[in-house]
Amino acid sequence: MNVERLARYLPFLSWAREYDKESATHDGLAALILTLLLIPQSLAYAMLAGLPPVVGLYASIFPPIAYALLGSSRTLAVGPVAIVALLTASALTPMFEPGSADYIQAALLLALLSGGVMLVMSLLRIGFLINFLSHPVVSGFISASSILIMLSQLRHILGINTQGDTALALLRSTIKALPDTHLPTLAIGGLSLVFLYLARRFGKTGLAALGLSLRKAATLTKAAPLLALLVGALSVHFMHLDQQGVAVVGKVPQALPAFALPVFDLDLVVKLLPLAVLISLVGFIGSVSVAQTFAARRRQRISPNQELLALGGANLITALSGGMPVSGGFSRSVVSYEAGAQTPLAGALSAIGMALTVVFVSPLFESLPRAILAAIIIVAVLTLVDLGQLKRTWQYAWQDGAAMLATMLGVLFFNIEVGILTGLSLSLLLFLWRTSHPHIAVVGQLPGSQHFRNVARFDVVQSESVLSIRVDESLYFPNARYLEDRIAQLIASHPSARHLVLMCSGINLIDASALESLEAITERLHTSGVQLHLSEVKGPVMDQLRRAQFLDQFGGRVFVSHYEALLLLDPITTRRTQDALPTHCPISPESNHLKELN
Amino acid sequence: MNVERLARYLPFLSWAREYDKESATHDGLAALILTLLLIPQSLAYAMLAGLPPVVGLYASIFPPIAYALLGSSRTLAVGPVAIVALLTASALTPMFEPGSADYIQAALLLALLSGGVMLVMSLLRIGFLINFLSHPVVSGFISASSILIMLSQLRHILGINTQGDTALALLRSTIKALPDTHLPTLAIGGLSLVFLYLARRFGKTGLAALGLSLRKAATLTKAAPLLALLVGALSVHFMHLDQQGVAVVGKVPQALPAFALPVFDLDLVVKLLPLAVLISLVGFIGSVSVAQTFAARRRQRISPNQELLALGGANLITALSGGMPVSGGFSRSVVSYEAGAQTPLAGALSAIGMALTVVFVSPLFESLPRAILAAIIIVAVLTLVDLGQLKRTWQYAWQDGAAMLATMLGVLFFNIEVGILTGLSLSLLLFLWRTSHPHIAVVGQLPGSQHFRNVARFDVVQSESVLSIRVDESLYFPNARYLEDRIAQLIASHPSARHLVLMCSGINLIDASALESLEAITERLHTSGVQLHLSEVKGPVMDQLRRAQFLDQFGGRVFVSHYEALLLLDPITTRRTQDALPTHCPISPESNHLKELN
Incomplete structure (x- = not known):
């Protein structure tokens, strides 16, 4: 088999041959910036998924390397993302105690299954099936999920205990526990929220007004979460806030992940499979649309089936190396692109950065307040809630608006599967209805x-x-x-x-x-x-x-x-x-x- | 409200005002011929539904009158039909002993529910829902149902006992019972089958060759079942075949139906509702397509919602007057049309004929062999089996062919609901698949x-x-x-x-x-x-x-x-x-x- 044909299945061959020193410099710099962004994101999304923070770091090491070898996008950065973390939590929380050994094992199995589903879809070339997830349904799902995520993180900001799967249950539980609010935690969480929100909203223009180039200002703004974590950790360390009841990340093992097969329990497989399919579809849609957006800028092509293969590979490797389900992330791809990344090697190099982080920096994480991680999550998903989209969609075609609303209500008040299935059925029925009496x-x-x-x-x-x-x-x-x-x-x-x-x-x-x-x-x-x-x-x-x-x-x-x-x-x-x-x-x-x- | 507006809801007002002696003569003659056709059909379809034969006669009295008042077609003849009889049997046989008092009561309830469903669909103006039953699915359903009907009637021809709901079970049961074949019954059933088949196939051309006009020949051919019954009854009566084990219809009550509300059992309602919906849809599709065919010949219009109302009314009245679920029949509509019927009054007049039959002729039915009724059913549904249609549909578009085949296999080897739902889902999925990668x-x-x-x-x-x-x-x-x-x-x-x-x-x-x-x-x-x-x-x-x-x-x-x-x-x-x-x-x-x- 010649290199051209092989390159169709291993896309890195097409850029590896032309790789030069200049590309390496760009990729190296981008990897450094990417690592600084990935550290807080990985810790936060692991917490969102109900997993120990180190799992998020692990999931940022091998998956980007797998993607660099197999992925057809030169820009997509792969690792833990908010929606997939939420799906993981919603799959596992009803079955196991979050953070327990069984929970962690089940998360690995879930990643393995998602990877398997993606590989099978890629081999059968049925990636086109995602087309049946209509935009209004996906967009309603993302908005509603983000609201759920924010509601679920409120407990870390307030330092209280809440429980519940639905928006209503979470709200009720939060209101009931409000009197127990832990004020030092609220102070840290609230300040972080305000700081992160202002940084995201005005950081770029503010820094630009101080004389920085727009690009540098944008990149620097992305470091805000890291800064918040640093200040937070130092405060906890010197003011002994953890002894006053501020929840912190706690001991993080200072070891690289060990390779092992997840425990394979057939009953559990059957239970997890529907959510694994959903994670595959949602992760795939998100990744492909991000990848296509960047590919268009350079007139490059994305092969959806190859993307499935690469994301499947990334999820298999995360399952084998103690990680969590992963997908392509939008914000990290933007950072990587704007930092000048030329090839997926930037992602692979950031993996080395993450590995070094685990080995040398993780003792510092011990004092990280969970409230700041929660603030990072809330500010990150805030932009995903787009209620204006519902209005615009309804104005354009009430049928699509209705499908979107049904999805949102389903996700918020029942669960994610109910929401998506209701939205899809409604999309289909209303389409049939529209075409049943043609003009x-x-x-x-x-x-x-x-x-x-x-x-x-x-x-x-x-x-x-x-x-x-x-x-x-x-x-x-x-x-x-x-x-x-x-x-x-x-x-x-x-x-x-x-x-x-x-x-x-x-x-x-x-x-x-x-x-x-x-x-x-x-x-x-x-x-x-x-x-x-x-x-x-x-x-x-x-x-x-x-x-x-x-x-x-x-x-x-x-x-x-x-x-x-x-x-x-x-x-x-x-x-x-x-x-x-x-x-x-x-x-x-x-x-x-x-x-x-x- | 003026008469024009009223006539939209009571279509008979539009023709009643112009009704004259000539129309009356035509309608009277058509009613006579129709009655002669209806007697054997009513007895046979009641038997097919697992009901006492007199129920079929009852169902031919009030429903045509209700339809004459409410229906928008001037030609459609309403009463017991084969497919609806089969659906009735397949709904009730798993629950009650055919012919038992509970079974008869449940059949009345089923008719009431079907009528109710049709009225609700008419009021909500959702008659368009039948559009979602694609032609290949309906056609596959009718072919497969006809095969099921024939298999179920074989036991009457052979004089054996069989049981089973699926084609496979019926075939196996029939083969197992073959050694018990009752030869006198087989002789009567076999001769009737051959006679009726030849009459249907060659009767018209044969009689025309003897000098009759084509129209008269066609009408006379339709009397073949009545002739078979007459000869059969006389043979049984004079040769005492019933004492030799030939199954006969037996005592038929010589009384008009009494009006009564069916026993309303909520549990039973829930169980019967799905089949009642199916009967409504299938009966409605059949009736509307027959009605539209005849309306086109005279450039008249059919209102689907009005048809739903009329058929709903016909089913309600049949439920109140001891009948069985009814629908518009193709062969009787042809007979009525060819016999020169001008208005639905022909159908209403035939109702009087049926009532007179019940009162004065029914003692003669006592000696009717069931084998001849089975032969009438088999020859009637033989024309509904159209396997060539499957081939043509497949050639035209394999997606439609696959939906048809799936429906047929589902109906034959599982049950009617499985068949129709499989066919419908496949129609939908394959349509989506076809449009998912457009030209x-x-x-x-x-x-x-x-x-x-x-x-x-x-x-x-x-x-x-x-x-x-x-x-x-x-x-x-x-x-x-x-x-x-x-x-x-x-x-x-x-x-x-x-x-x-x-x-x-x-x-x-x-x-x-x-x-x-x-x-x-x-x-x-x-x-x-x-x-x-x-x-x-x-x-x-x-x-x-x-x-x-x-x-x-x-x-x-x-x-x-x-x-x-x-x-x-x-x-x-x-x-x-x-x-x-x-x-x-x-x-x-x-x-x-x-x-x-x-």
Whole structure:
């Protein structure tokens, strides 16, 4: 096998050959910056997942290396991310005590299963299945999950104990425990929240106003969480706040992860599989959309199946090396890109940084207040809550808005699976509903032209003996009988019609149900003395119709253009209209609303 | 309320006012012929449903009267039909002993529920829901049900006992019981089968050859079942075959049905409801398609919601008057139509015929052999088994063929609900799959024209700087990301492109997912220096796009025609191509395959 073919499966081969010193310098610098961002994120997302913080660090070592070898994106940075951490927690919390040995083992199994699901999807080339997760459903899921995440982190900010899986239960539990608020914890958590929020909101412009370049200001802003952690750790250390009841991370093992197979329990596998599938899909969607955004900037290509393979590999390796389920992260990819990373080697180099962190820096984490990690999580997911999106989606199409709202309510008040399944079912049903009564227009000829337009929208001429109908939808089972009904209606109200020409420019598919309906329509039209014809049938639809008897039996003709049909069936009216003075503006009203080419 | 408005809800008002002596004569004659057909059918379908034969007679009295008052079809004849009888049996047999008092009560409740479901659907105007039962699924269901019906009736022909719900169980049970075959019963059943089959197959042409008019021959042929019953009853009576073990109908109460409410048992209601919904849907589909076929012949209109109301009323009245679930029947409607029925009064008059039959003729039914009723059922449903349809559907579109096959296998080897649900799910999934990777063509200009065609099918000219793409599918969630991916691919392979014009003539809908994808595409194209434009956007799609920010933000233009777009974006190539000599035949190759106007 030559290198080109091999490079399709091991994309790093395509850039490794051209790798030079300059790229190495860029990647090295980016890796350093990335490491500084990854330390607080890894600790925080492990805590969000209900796992010991070191697990987050472990999950930032081998997965980026696996991705660097297999991934088709040159920019995507892989590791623990908020949504996947939440999914992990919601899968495992009902079964085990968070942080317990069983819980940690189950998290590894979950990562293994997610990796397995991704690899299987990649091998079967069924990555396209994610397409069925509609945008409104995904976006509703992310907003609602982020709200759940924030609610679940409130307890660390307030220093209280809460429990519950749903938004309502968490809120109620939090309000009930409010009197127990631990004031020193609240002070640390609240200050961190404010600081991190202001840094994210105004850090870049503020630093730029102080004279830094925009790019440097942006990168420096990303160090805010690290700064917060540093100040927090020092405060705890010197003021002995942990002895006053401020929860801290505690002892972190100063050892690199040991490789081991997760304990394989078939019962547990069956229980975890649905969530593993969900983690795979959600992680995959997130990663691919981030990767595609960056790839477009450099006119590079992302192969979804290769991405599945790479993310699957990353999850397998995290399962074998004591980590947690991982995915591609947006913020870390931005940081890596803006810090000048040229290749996935930047991610792999940051893995070395994380390994060094574990070995040499982790004793410092002992005094890290959990409240600051919670503040980091809350500020990170705050931007993911987009209620304006719900409004915009509803305005654009209430069907999509309804699917989004149903997903959000389901996630918030039941659980994640209920939310997503409800949203998906609603998306599907409302789509079927929309296409079940398609736009069917009677069309007439625009005077002075060969064009045919809706008689309700334009001042057109209709033939007495030929009824022209345009259907703006593929013909398939949900609308097949509707078509029969509408045509019966139209024929009953046009008693002088002897021909009916169906303009098929909007028909992309005619399924077997619709074919039978066309046969029924033909037969019923015959009994009332009308002949059916088709015009402007698309190539693929025509190819398929030829495989049936319909074209031989329906007795009509198929015309390449609607004008040609009318010219043959009612030459006098058609020619007279064509020669008439135009009564319409030559460009349809749409143009007026549009601005000039920029 | 004036009569016109009232007539919308009581359609008989529209014909009752013009009713005259001539119509009455026609209707009276048709009613007589209809009654002669209905007697054997009613007895047979009651037996098929596992009910005493008199129930079938009862179900032929009041339901046609209710339909005559409420129905919008002037031809549809309502009463017991084979498929609905089978559904009744398959609902009740697992719960009660066929023919027992509980069984009969449950059948009444089932009719009441079906009627209720239809009325509710009519009031909510959700009759369109039947559209989701695709033709291949319905057709597969009918073929498989007919096979089940035939297998279940074999025991009456052979004079044996069999049991089982599935095709396999029935076959196995029949083969096991073959040695017990009762030869006198087999002789009667076999002879009837042969006679009825020959009468149906050759009766009409045979009688016509003897000098009868085709119409009279057709009507007379329909009397074959009655003749078979008469001969059978006389043979039993004079040869005392019943004492030799030939099963007969036995005592039939010589009384008109008494009105009573069915016993209302909530547990039973919950159990029967799914089948009641199925009976409603299947009965409704059957009736509407029969009614539409006849309405078209006279350019009359059928109102599906009014039909639901009428069929619902017919089922309620049958439940109150000791009948069984009813629906519109095809063969009886044909007979009624061919016998010259002018209005639904023919059906109502046949009800009087049936009532007279119950009172005066039913003692004669005592000696009717069940084997002949079974033969009548078998020959009636034989025409409903259409395996050729499966082959044709598969050839036309394997996706539809697969849905049909799945329905058939499900009905035959599991049960009716499994079959229909499997078929429906498969229809839906395969439709989504088909639309999830739409036909996307790069188009170029046909020399010497303003038309743009697929570069793979036609010898066209492409602009260097403008990439033209046509999508032949509505843009919605299953294909939104596919579009992103394909456009990324196409842009990567056309590095010189500065503009991309999306030709939207085949796009009937852009949902929120696709809108977000278009936004993502726009942004990614921008980062690689390409501007997106749209052309030939349909009115309704344009209306919807205006409700979003997209048109203001995407930076491109919307062109009324694709030619206009190219003329502005690459005037030199476009004008030169337009002025070039045509290299293509003026009419596309499709036309050659089509025959002349008949």
